[in-house]
Amino acid sequence: MPILDKIKEKLHLQKDSTKDSTKDTTKEPAQESATTAATAAPAGPVFDQSKVDVIFVLGGPGAGKGTQCAKIVQDFDFAHLSAGDLLRAEQAREGSPYGELIRTHIREGRIVPMEVTVKLLENAMAAIIAENRTANGWGDGRGRFLVDGFPREMDQGLKFENEVCVSRFVLFFTCTEEVMLDRLLERGKTSGREDDNAESIKKRFRTYQEVTMPVIEHYRKQDKVREVDATSSVEEVHAKVKETLEPLFGLKKD
Numbered sequence: 001m002p003i004l005d006k007i008k009e010k011l012h013l014q015k016d017s018t019k020d021s022t023k024d025t026t027k028e029p030a031q032e033s034a035t036t037a038a039t040a041a042p043a044g045p046v047f048d049q050s051k052v053d054v055i056f057v058l059g060g061p062g063a064g065k066g067t068q069c070a071k072i073v074q075d076f077d078f079a080h081l082s083a084g085d086l087l088r089a090e091q092a093r094e095g096s097p098y099g100e101l102i103r104t105h106i107r108e109g110r111i112v113p114m115e116v117t118v119k120l121l122e123n124a125m126a127a128i129i130a131e132n133r134t135a136n137g138w139g140d141g142r143g144r145f146l147v148d149g150f151p152r153e154m155d156q157g158l159k160f161e162n163e164v165c166v167s168r169f170v171l172f173f174t175c176t177e178e179v180m181l182d183r184l185l186e187r188g189k190t191s192g193r194e195d196d197n198a199e200s201i202k203k204r205f206r207t208y209q210e211v212t213m214p215v216i217e218h219y220r221k222q223d224k225v226r227e228v229d230a231t232s233s234v235e236e237v238h239a240k241v242k243e244t245l246e247p248l249f250g251l252k253k254d
């Protein structure tokens with residue numbers, strides 16, 4: 001069986017609208033299925049953008065996306081989902097049929113087939129929303145997510161926005177390759193990541209330039225990019241991020 005079909009089958013990629021706690025449930029089931037059958041159109045995003053805020057967090061490898069997301073969740077009521085972390089967890093999960101596929105893609109700096117990543121993100125969002133958090137922007141099917149390191153390619157973004165949730169905007173961290181390389185080589189001394197070595201980093205930079213930068217340009221044309229220079233210290237970068245987010249979301253209440 002082709003690998004993508006195998007992935008779809010194993011991850012149960014057929015839409016399950018019963019999981020959706022944010023959708024309009026007032027329609028009669030018969031009416032719903034009749035509409036679906038008549039138009040055969042996709043059901044639309046699982047999560048309603050008026051209830052669920054998604055910020056895509058992008059920037060080159062080592063720009064500091066993960067570091068800044070960790071700081072954002074200290075100040076704001078967001079849940080942080082790193083696409084790379086979800087993939088590494090799936091890779092390490094005993095019995096996962098995708099372990100080897102994910103490992104080789106990550107080592108080669110390539111993008112894992114989007115079906116896997118989009119489903120992992122959707123599942124993680126659904127699980128967090130089901131917790132019914134009481135924080136600002138949460139509860140009753142609502143939620144706020146930083147989706148870190150995603151979308152890495154245009155098709156991923158389109159699939160996520162068509163099937164999971166439309167994003168609010170992209171938080172884009174800019175940094176020079178020279179600085180990012182230094183950071184990643186330093187991180188590689190302790191991270192245990194198979195892709196924090198000079199050879200993989202070079203490939204990741206190429207993928208970023210060729211495949212991910214067009215995603216930024218796409219959202220820039222829609223005026224959906226908030227850009228932050230990430231070359232300065234962690235605290236300085238965070239201060240700039242805070243200025244961007246505070247008027248929109250308000251600080252966490254202690």
Ligand SMILES: Nc1ncnc2c1ncn2[C@@H]1O[C@H](COP(=O)(O)OP(=O)(O)OP(=O)(O)O)[C@@H](O)[C@H]1O
Pocket residue numbers: 059060061062063064065066067068084149183184186187230231232233234235237
């Ligand atoms: N502003 C900063 N100044 C100095 N070092 C930083 C800064 N931000 C992050 N770092 C360090 O650089 C390394 C990479 O940061 P981080 O993991 O946050 O980047 P990333 O963009 O998430 O990377 P990747 O895409 O590879 O996961 C880490 O070791 C982190 O501690």
Ligand SMILES: O=c1ccn([C@@H]2O[C@H](COP(=O)(O)O)[C@@H](O)[C@H]2O)c(=O)[nH]1
Pocket residue numbers: 061083084085087105106107109110111112113117148149150151152156195204
């Ligand atoms: O949407 C995604 C995100 C990540 N990957 C793969 O994971 C590695 C590491 O990602 P980090 O964000 O640096 O943790 C990345 O190089 C890709 O190989 C992906 O395929 N799709």
